[in-house]
Amino acid sequence: MSISQKLSVQRARLTPAQQALLASRLKGAAASEDREPALVPSTDAADRASLSFAQRRQWFLWKLDPASTAYHIAEGLRLQGALDVDALRAAFRALVARHESLRTVFRTGDDGLAEQVVLPRLDLEIPLVDLGGVPEALRAGLAGEAARDVSREPFDLLRGPLLRVSVIRESEQAHVLVVVMHHIVSDGWSMQILVDEFVAQYRAITQGEGVAGLPLLPVQYADYAAWQRRWLEAGERERQLAYWREQLGVEQPVLQLPADHPRKAEGGYVAASHTVELPAALAQALRRRTQERGTTPFMLLLAGFQALLHRHTGQEDIRVGVPVANRNRAETEGVIGFFVNTQVLRAQVHGRMALAQLLAHARETALGAQAHQDLPFEQLVEALQPERSMGHSPLFQVMFNYLRGGYEALRTLPGLTMEGCPLGEKAAQFELTLTAIEDPEGGIRAVFGYARELFEAGTIARMAGHYLALLQALADAPEQAVGEVALQDEAGHAAQGLNALRFPDAPPVHRLIEQQAQVRPDAIALVCGAESLSYAQLNERANRLAHRLIASGAGPEAKVGIVMERNAGMVASVLAVLKSGAAYVPLDPEHPQDRLAYMASDSGLSLLLTQASLRERAAGDAGIRVLAVDELDLSGEPAHDPEVPLHAQHLAYVIYTSGSTGKPKGVMVRHEALSHFIRSM
Template sequence: MPERSKKAAPRFSAAARKKLAETLAQTGLGAGRDAPITRRTESGGPCQLSTSQERLWLAEQVLAPSPLYHVPLAAHLVGPLDIVALRRALDDLLQRHDILRARFVQVDERVEQHTLATLELPLVPVDLGALPSSQRYARALALARAEFRRPFDLAQGPPLRAALWRLSAEEHVFLLAFHHIVCDGATMRILCDELAEHYAAERSGRPLSLVEPELQHGDYAVWQRARAESAEARSALDYFAERLRGPLAPLELPSDRPRPAQWSVHGDWRTRRMEPSLGASLSELARAHQATPFQLFLAAFHALLARLTGQHDLVVGIPLGLRERSELERLPGFLVNTLALRTRCEGSLSFVELLARVKDTALEAQAHGAAPFERVLERVQPARDPSRAPLFDVMFDHRAGLAEELHLAGLSSGRLIPEDQLHSGTSKVDLAVYTALDASGFSLSAEFRTDLFDPSTIDLLLERFEVLLRALAANPHARVDELELVGAGELELLRRWAQGPNVPGCESTLHAAVAEQAARAPESCSMKRRRSAG
């Protein structure tokens, strides 16, 4: 069996997790999560959706067809690909997990997951060999984007598609496009591992080494919905209702255009890559303050928002993975909740003080993660603005341990294609910022609404975030309102603005031209004043 992708780095340090466990024990929170998850007797029959799945399904009904909730798993495959083995491996993977064969059917006033008995995805390679070799990969990416963005019919199913483009005998682009209602980031790791194992078994003719899944997603959905009605969840709702009580001022990020009256899905993605040493030094800084990289980067994002907007009462959305139980670690599906973190971020705080505040807020929110986001919205009932997402305008996540490669036996490379090359062209909020730190490097990425921001503006925002991170790495005790924001790129932009436009015959300023004329002919008049008539 291929080596498993590494698990995501913990969002909370060992000391923080101990504190969280003590909090759960003292308050009685967490009791619901200890309830056993049992396998349904009628596996494959109609079943409930989790509350998170139900929210995505409702959003899909309200919005016009779009790729807003599409998730790609795409790889650039180099080496002798056995297409027959890949097709069989994919079929075996679909039979292994009911959620991959799901369709979502409205029955009266509820929606159910129905499972297709069998499913075979067509995987016929599209040959791009007639194109010049220098154009094939770009063409494959363009075709993959078009295929990835094609809407799904959730009622008919399936909630995924496969496609393959042949660039040469030993070079292909492979795409699996999913609807988010059946997957999340951890699912990509799981499916990469299992598809590779199925492929190796098909290619060699050896028995499959994977054990049968302990649970199916429907089993989890039944357990999760019961947990959402528990005393633990009611207490968690009370917590968020209190934290989010009072006026929540919308975040006013500097934008390129006025906010449209109606929210739209149109978006884009930008990435800024930096040397791994910066990420390593920031991770070490986090450890020195008993924090995790996630908490440090989240605190830095708060500092950036406060500096850009001048606002200090900030609400930021974060995703929370719900695989804390061992039997859920290898279960594909949408096992994610969304938490709304409200934090005061005064400029007079040192960054170290802000880090401690953000860490405590995140720990408390995670301790109350049994409250489904959709129930929080119902309870808080924030003022609705059709031009904005509810509760918060920005989101943040630190990505660690994500799948980076599809390890297919016999291939020299199966590098996954990053989101700046294969993106949905949508954005769920005004701005979502992601940090990523792994062996290959350190990066900042942003998904943003294109009806508000130009790509160049987001590039500048990411540059400012990098400058701020370097500043706090050098002096974490600096006040938030004194952290440096202006980098070399922005300084060059300011220099060009100060110089003004290039006008033929006017390469200098007026006072410099007078001085030059005086130096050339000191005995002559360098400038005459013409008196106006009258």
């Protein structure tokens, strides 16, 4: 292997954050100074009081819901051995003295804006909860509950402290350590710093050396926040924003992930998780594939996730949020604070795309994002102005995170061994988060975090299995199309049947209705006010209209608008459009005339179904044929099922939502996605 190839392999093993830091260092100090102001301690008190852009968003979210635990960064550990609690307290107090972020509180300034206040001194209380007097059989359970209480207690950003540490003693040789920080002063990298420095301090104190003499920090977080504002205001914001505008475009679609239960308008869910270990052979095969393709594990695992989201939603425009450490300056490497930034990585995925092509796109997108990682997510949201909703986050609705290693320093605590201690439920930040964790031995596990009120555990377990199948295909057959990878259910059968053209295992929705009409023809299928229809009646009514639509030119990929009041006729019309092979476009008759006209034109309707009382509102573009369903004589049309051939990627419907630009935006949903959504209900 050449030196160049060896360097490429070594670079591929770095995390995205490490690659960005390497790239920054390779540029050299002179190149950096041309674009960036120096990052040095600030002596301007007003400058240091201003929040970073990321902190401003956290302040807003906390004011919105002060009791939320969604942005708690928490770790629980069971420690076996002789723990020196006094040394532990001294170690953490040394950390508080060293890092200003751990002594920071927040308040509203005279101008009404939030500002941060660094306290000159903070005496961190570390309580010891002693369960030694409790019956031994109850101690572990009570210790776990006490640890969860520490994690669930809300932070008060006005009063602080925003670091909480508690020790729970089960016996002289068994303790539980709980460490919780609020995200406004910390991030995942910061937790690693805190753990590493705690171990160094604890070891030095217990060995009689006193507080460890760690190197002085070149800057504190408030210095970085001031530097960030100056740099962005000097023109860097516009440079990076131009890149992200080009990447993400004007419209920002919402990912329609099929859920088992209805979404709440105001959002707010409890987090649950499902973990799956990648088989060792698969992890090794993926590592070989990354070396062959000049990619990283992050890129490959992201591509698999993008393919998974496409297969489960049928959408082709996939947006995934990805956190980046954002510590590409050496001065920030050892500072505790909220540096992490969130990027939106976009993929255009369709069923006929080769997995290798998707991987190459993920590589290109990730590298471009690394070169433009400094624009704060909050600035991007402000610039793109996506549709806002309490029910979902802006710009992306699912997140992917890739982590390497763990808190290995803890394993060197003198006289102690450790294992994790689950801290119970917390609020979900997003509907779905995939965290891929690579351990020092090369093993990989995928943790699916999800909103418990939206998804059943079985649904997420099947999704995890589908993810493994897609990764296996990436490893074994990268030239295979995304839509051709066989996904298995828990019984080992094809779960989505995309290899077969006619949905052998996942029939489209109108086929399900037809099956019920055969099996239970007299069972009630639809009740609307005083009117009710059996499956046989509904199916025949839809069939007759479907045959008329086919004769009028409807068929696969054509779009038929429906402007009708909510009644049995509207349901039959929707079913008829699906039976004709066309996609339906629901149009609310209560909407303004110009909005209806825009959606009809934008979607490219070939036909429009309505009722006599709404004909005038439905009449718009002279090129669109309008049929009033309640005036049609369909008695001469065939009553049998049309049986129009369809496949998974054919369009089922187009739904319009409020657009961020003032214009409605259409989301296209394929038969595959609609079928699996209905089957999951």
